[in-house]
Amino acid sequence: MIRRLVRRLGSALLVLWAVATLTFVIADLLPSDPARMIAGPTARAADVARIRAQIGADRPLAVRYGLYLRHLVHVTEPAAAAAANKTEHADCASFGPLHLDLGHSYTQRKPVVAVLADRAPRSLLLAVGAVTVQLFVGLLAGLLAAFRPRSWLDRTTIAATVVGTSVPTYLIGLTLQYALGHRLHLLPLDGFGRTDGEHLVSLILPALTLGIFGAAYYARLVRDDLLAAMRQDFVRTARAKGASRLRTLLHHALRTTLVPVLTVVGLELGALVGGAVVVETLFRWPGIGALAVSSLLDHDGPLILGITLTTSACIVMSNLVVDAMYVLLDPRMRRAS
Amino acid sequence: MQRAGMLLLPYARTRTRLLAHPSARLGGLLVALLVLFALVAPLLSPYEANASDFVHGLGPGDTPGPPSWAHWLGTDRIFRDQLTRLAMGARLSLFVGIGASALATLLGGAVGIVAGYFEGTAIDAVLMRLVDVGLSFPFLLLVMAVGAALDETSALTVLLLLGASGWLGTARLVRAKTLQVRAQEFIAAARALGLSTPRILWRHVLPNVASTLVFTATLAVAQMLLAESVLSYLGAGVPPPAASWGRMLFEGQDFYQAAPWLLAGPACLVVLAALAFHLLGEGMRDVLDP
Numbered sequence: 001m002i003r004r005l006v007r008r009l010g011s012a013l014l015v016l017w018a019v020a021t022l023t024f025v026i027a028d029l030l031p032s033d034p035a036r037m038i039a040g041p042t043a044r045a046a047d048v049a050r051i052r053a054q055i056g057a058d059r060p061l062a063v064r065y066g067l068y069l070r071h072l073v074h075v076t077e078p079a080a081a082a083a084a085n086k087t088e089h090a091d092c093a094s095f096g097p098l099h100l101d102l103g104h105s106y107t108q109r110k111p112v113v114a115v116l117a118d119r120a121p122r123s124l125l126l127a128v129g130a131v132t133v134q135l136f137v138g139l140l141a142g143l144l145a146a147f148r149p150r151s152w153l154d155r156t157t158i159a160a161t162v163v164g165t166s167v168p169t170y171l172i173g174l175t176l177q178y179a180l181g182h183r184l185h186l187l188p189l190d191g192f193g194r195t196d197g198e199h200l201v202s203l204i205l206p207a208l209t210l211g212i213f214g215a216a217y218y219a220r221l222v223r224d225d226l227l228a229a230m231r232q233d234f235v236r237t238a239r240a241k242g243a244s245r246l247r248t249l250l251h252h253a254l255r256t257t258l259v260p261v262l263t264v265v266g267l268e269l270g271a272l273v274g275g276a277v278v279v280e281t282l283f284r285w286p287g288i289g290a291l292a293v294s295s296l297l298d299h300d301g302p303l304i305l306g307i308t309l310t311t312s313a314c315i316v317m318s319n320l321v322v323d324a325m326y327v328l329l330d331p332r333m334r335r336a337s
Numbered sequence: 338m339q340r341a342g343m344l345l346l347p348y349a350r351t352r353t354r355l356l357a358h359p360s361a362r363l364g365g366l367l368v369a370l371l372v373l374f375a376l377v378a379p380l381l382s383p384y385e386a387n388a389s390d391f392v393h394g395l396g397p398g399d400t401p402g403p404p405s406w407a408h409w410l411g412t413d414r415i416f417r418d419q420l421t422r423l424a425m426g427a428r429l430s431l432f433v434g435i436g437a438s439a440l441a442t443l444l445g446g447a448v449g450i451v452a453g454y455f456e457g458t459a460i461d462a463v464l465m466r467l468v469d470v471g472l473s474f475p476f477l478l479l480v481m482a483v484g485a486a487l488d489e490t491s492a493l494t495v496l497l498l499l500g501a502s503g504w505l506g507t508a509r510l511v512r513a514k515t516l517q518v519r520a521q522e523f524i525a526a527a528r529a530l531g532l533s534t535p536r537i538l539w540r541h542v543l544p545n546v547a548s549t550l551v552f553t554a555t556l557a558v559a560q561m562l563l564a565e566s567v568l569s570y571l572g573a574g575v576p577p578p579a580a581s582w583g584r585m586l587f588e589g590q591d592f593y594q595a596a597p598w599l600l601a602g603p604a605c606l607v608v609l610a611a612l613a614f615h616l617l618g619e620g621m622r623d624v625l626d627p
Binding site: 011014015018019022023026027029030162163165166167168169170171174178271277278281292293296297299304307308311312315316319 | 360466469470472473474475477478479481482483485486559563566567570571572573583586590593600604607608611612615616619
């Protein structure tokens, strides 16, 4: 089992390296001149050339790629770091001697790690809110539908899930924004607010939007899985021993269903922490997803790289956690590996 | 003669069962209506999709014109006929949706069949690692980044980008199905008879995963169509003046009070189009993969 986890960790690092390389090449293809962006539109050509040499943008792609990878994660003794030229480690986030350097954002004029550290908690908050709504609505609808298959309740749920997956998120968001924010004045239209209370109130609309979109998927998953579990021998045995349908559903079938549900929760959470691009943009939620759009429009290479790496790392990590959870939740997996 | 009959029989039976399936029937009908609208409406319309009509298209105070006899669904912010633009948007959505889904199914099918057939070998490992990389890559960012790197995006580049990034899920699904097929006796028999690997894949594996490919492709059309509308909404899709539902929604949202018809049309069509392919795909899955 340890061997399995180590192997998964190795392949996760490989995936991250591939993502970093791919993004580096794409960011390089963007038609932009970082030196010009730093110097500003009115700077003289000679100054721009000097800055270009300073940041190393005039070197070949392979050299810059090598430097990027070497800087990305490096080990420095704290004493040596303090003694060394200050600018060398200005963009680093340090975890003891381990330094993480994602470079400097041209447009935000801050280290990329600092920008991401600001944004990531807000995306995490939104992700947790969204998954909570998804789970609550999805589980409830799935259970109700599975209680009496082919009843009107079941058919309505199925119809709702098909419709739910057919509506693009921004449309759900716009509708909620109009109804709850604009017409009923119940919630702020968008933004993040200043105090903790305002944060929570602002969270409701974007979380609800993502929640409704995802809940359709969960409801279908829970319903189909519950019905499959209800046909199995252990449920029939429980029924034969006199357990009611409700009890078998909640006590016996739901347990087996939780494994695939938790898998999806893990993956979904990972993807959302990396930024819900559309919803964050729509509701001006200052997380990683909204930043991704603006960094792309601004052609801010280091920031784009930092965001894609963060997002991929979140997805890869949630994959790992889900894998480990499988082993914990399903005893059969332990024997298999 | 007999051979043709044997080949036709399963198709005829599938068709009958599809026609009897309520959601497949409704989905198929909606898809047919949508295709008809996309193909015929621009031909019948007296207006150009990208031309402003300053004579009949102006509303009070130079706002977008409301629905009238001249413009059935009103005009947009620069007085272009909304109905004609919706139909052109339908063309774009169907072109990108169907094209990208076909590309994704082709790629995903090929990778899935090869990886599944060579399960456990280096080929399988490399292909599936590739899928892992792709799946942990934020696809919307990838598409937007490549779109930004290219100076000019067109419907074709959006199609290629969506297709090239959307095959990963199909590959996993087809691989799983191929594993089931490969374990069956007729594959062992084909191998024992000395058939070459390409021939086994083409004649014996592919026909047996075809049903999976057909319904995944149909469901993928809905996904691609939605993805195209999201890209356009974010301003990363096909650039103006081309008509796209996502872009029309983005431009119309400023007029939600003065001209709500600008939002109603594209919103209904996006949902209806995605719903049509979802219903058809779900019906196909019920019939083909019970």
